[in-house]
Amino acid sequence: MATFKEKVWSAARCIPRGRVASYAAVARAIGKPCGARAVGNALNKNRSPKVPCHRVVRADGMAGGYAWGTPAKIARLRKEGVVTRKGRVDNSYFLHHPPLVHR
DNA sequence: AGGGTGACCCGCT
DNA sequence: CAGCGGGCCACCC
16 A cells, blocks of 8 residues: 555656646545645655656646755746646646546 | 654635 | 635545
8 A cells, every 4th residue: 555645756757848737636636635735845855856746736727846956846847748737737737626636 | 652743635714 | 916824635643
């Protein structure tokens, strides 16, 4: 049985290049609808480049935090083609229903 | 073992 | 439309 943070990382790995998902969406995807905050906590612990933590942003479109600095997060997103307007990620880039990890 | 903390969210002013 | 406040959850002292 995978731990909570492992599930979070797995879910994050499912987010394709050039798209993003909110912390809340990831929380829903792993069956913890109210665990958005915990999701951020878990991502913060991760330090593996295999996990695209930068693709997980806040529900309001703001970048949110990043272990290597929010500006770096935004820069990476931009490199992937994710356009931000007024400091917020366009709604059209969001994966509202992130792919579930298992099965 | 328990409380504090943080990469959040949403409803209400 | 922006700001605030209370709620929620796993993790680490």
